[in-house]
Amino acid sequence: MESQIELQSEDIQGKANAKLVRFIGDLDATNVETVIEKTFNLLNDGYVNIIADFEKLRYVNSTGLGILLHFSKSAKEKGGSFKIANVNENVYEIIEIIGATSLLEIYDELDEALESLG
Amino acid sequence: MADIRDIRIECKQSDVCPEVAVVTFEGALDSGSIQKIGHSFDVMLEDNYIYAVADMARVTLVSSAALGELMGCRTRLLERGGDLVLAGLSIGIREKLTAMDANKVFKFFNDVRSAVNAYNWEYHDRSESLNLSFPSKLTFVPPVRQLASRIAKQKGYGNRDSFRIETIVDEICNNAVEHGVEGDENTIELLLTIDRKKIEIKVMNTSDPGKINALKEISKSLFVPHILSDEVKRGRGLALVKMLANDFNIECSDVGTCVHVTKLREE
Secondary structure, eight states, X not given: OOOOEEEEEEEXXXXXXXXXXXXXXXXXXXXXXXXXXXXXXXHHTTOOEEEEEEEEEEEEOHHHHHHHHHHHHHHHHTTOEEEEEOOOHHHHHHHHHHTOTTTSEEESSHHHHHHTTO | OOOXXXXXXXXXXXXXXXXXXXXXXXXXXXXXXXXXXHHHHHHHHHTTOOEEEEEEEEEEEEOHHHHHHHHHHHXXXXXXXXXXXXXXXXXXXXXXXXXXXXXXXXXXXXXXXXHHHHHHHHHHOOOEEEEEEEEEOGGGHHHHHHHHHHHHHHTTOOHHHHHHHHHHHHHHHHHHHHHBOOEEEEEEEEEEEEOSSEEEEEEEEEBOTTTHHXXXXXXXXXXXXXXXXXXXXXXXXXXXHHHHOSEEEEEEOSSEEEEEEEEEOOO
16 A cells, blocks of 8 residues: 655745645655656646645655655756755654755745745 | 452462562452552562552452552552552543543553563563565555554654654665565565664565666665765665664575664664
């Protein structure tokens, strides 16, 4: 059985090319395809600035982390950004151990990430 | 009100753990039974028992006075370095004792066996093992990793340690599926051995001759420092395991692969 993950996306007021995406559940090798499809649909639809709210993301493994790096790179290539906020301490530790904190744009609070869009 | 003659208290040595006394109570523990409760613990202490399991499976009532007496008996055991735990409480009595905050004083166990096992775990550093075999498919990995995490939590490991254990099991099992022979008819073996201080995780799978060289390369690269970039898409899993583990070993052969990890309890 696949791990459960839900992506809820919503508009960000005043930012036509941005979306807030709430990740809910576990992100791992069994569901990365779903997450890739949904995220790339947004990027390809012109929402090149994505704020990922990880408040309810309980778990991420190295495969999941790999696609986050991929989203970040792809968003930059399209002239946008992939920003992460509200990371729980367990997930943050995994990102840190992998050495990805310098490659991902991570904010403590969602408001900070939203403000960074300018 | 129950008559004192209705109360039966029997104290005997545990069948499986000689230093533990099992005190079996039967009937209603009320104010009339306080003296008898106290006396049973006097006898127990004279026999040099300091660890006791109160078998409450046949107790019909515990009054606040009797509860106070049990707390006093526990204090006497604690002063000698021991403890008193309660086992086999009915749902009703358990709820009543919890409402009186007795669960903050006593450890509750479902039965005497569980209580004695917990004693062995706590004081004898006894380890417990789980051997699990599951089909070599990615979809089986999430429940397996969550099981490992729950076992760790149930054994008293903290949230962070349990999360790390979940991550280790996840990464090793994913690696076994990815680099082994995939499919329903091929299995992955997981052996977990846990004690109070550490967990040992061993994952074994059948090697796929077409993938074994790639795995050997990854396992070699684990011992060479490298800089992560967003171009690198593979090989992070075992590197992560190596960082989380206190000891990490991987043996690849043409027949199979065995990854052995030791993770110390940190919390």
